[in-house]
């Protein structure tokens with residue numbers, strides 16, 4: 001199976017992915033909390049931002065490169081952390097990381113990866129960050145940090161918006177459980193089998209985490225810390241006050257709080273609150289190169305992509321993820337050219353008008 005048959009958009013790849021996966025796995029990967037209002041709101045918020053191109057600016061050279069906490073990347077698009085890539089494809093995280101590296105893009109690896117962080121790092125040719133859930137067992141949490149540092153990960157991404165997994169209608173209906181061959185490899189020996197994903201999570205993840213733990217984490221190593229899942233200006237401020245080097249504006253892809261604000265709507269207040277004291281990124285519903293440009297024009301340093309990466313993986317393993325990532329970069333480049341932006345710093349608020357033309 002090859003998706004090299006000219007996918008125009010990530011939705012072409014999604015269609016193929018859907019045919020490859022059992023319904024309950026498709027639902028787990030793609031579902032959101034409750035009636036999936038926030039899942040839809042993330043997309044709608046992009047649609048509500050019209051682009052206002054500048055003309056006659058010389059776009060004969062186009063440079064999509066940027067840096068993310070000092071790491072050089074080919075484009076301001078990155079792979080968001082997602083648990084259990086093996087649910088999508090047997091090649092799992094190693095394939096995803098190879099694809100991101102081949103495209104020169106940053107990839108964030110989940111605490112709940114289905115391969116060990118060391119196995120995954122061995123495949124990397126691009127920068128990696130490690131997503132951390134603060135575990136009930138702080139010794140184990142510290143071990144993960146030490147392992148991530150030793151394996152060459154360049155930052156820690158503390159997920160703050162999932163003290164417990166959200167209320168997900170689809171998973172309740174299907175009674176979704178992990179297949180026996182899919183396990184959190186980094187946490188080997190700590191979990192029983194047969195539990196639902198949410199139960200498995202709650203055995204391990206500490207719901208009592210507070211801002212004090214951010215400072216604790218910052219002090220555990222010399223790795224920069226990104227706080228993921230921030231939606232309020234005051235929380236972004238607190239993140240910086242507790243030593244964070246970056247904030248990822250996220251509602252967990254609409255999987256945690258149904259009715260939570262769309263990320264692109266939350267982004268401006270977060271940017272106002274932190275100014276240039278830390279890097280600010282956004283995720284949730286980034287489906288096109290045009291969305292990446294909207295995120296940049298709004299002031300985000302990069303846009304992170306979740307589900308479409310798993311669509312690519314399910315459709316065709318490493319080649320499928322590469323196809324997905326290429327679609328973003330290619331559409332971004334052509335849209336930047338047509339909007340008069342030769343590089344990522346030339347996208348600013350003048351490029352945006354609120355409202356939708358329909």
Ligand SMILES: Cc1cc2nc3c(=O)[nH]c(=O)nc-3n(C[C@H](O)[C@H](O)[C@H](O)COP(=O)(O)O)c2cc1C
Pocket residue numbers: 028029030042080081082083110111112131159228250251252253254255283284285286304305306307308
């Ligand atoms: C199947 C799946 C698993 C996820 N697992 C994690 C995780 O382990 N850690 C985490 O911080 N976020 C996790 N997320 C959230 C993503 O990092 C990201 O915030 C979200 O998917 C972005 O939205 P998008 O899927 O609309 O692009 C997961 C998302 C999905 C879809």
Ligand SMILES: O=C(O)C(=O)c1ccccc1
Pocket residue numbers: 083112162165197201252255
């Ligand atoms: O499903 C998720 O959204 C998620 O974040 C997660 C995290 C750890 C284990 C399983 C799922």
